[in-house]
Amino acid sequence: MKRLSSFLFAAILSVSLNTNASAQMSIGGGVVYGFDIEDIGIQASGTYNLSPEMRLGGDIIYWLIGDESFFGETWSTTFVEVNANFNYIFYD
Secondary structure, three states, X not given: OHHHHHHHHXXXXXXXXXOOOOOOEEEEEEEEEEOOOOEXXXXXXXXXXXXXXXXXXXXXXXXXXXXXXXXXXXXXXXXXXEEEEEEEOOOO
């Protein structure tokens, strides 16, 4: 009996949480080049559609910068760039 009541509770909960939302998510990635630092990087990005007119997005870029020598010492440099975006579409 306890298994049946647990199953019914889970079924009712899953039906009540199910909504017909038009939200979609897109994920991408790629290789980028920075003209200021003259190196390449790896990018991962994502966008979440809140509504047909509004989106939230963001990306992370990890720059592949090597070691540099400065007065006989070797320095390792790492750059990480984080961006956040909000888009509102005025005309479709």
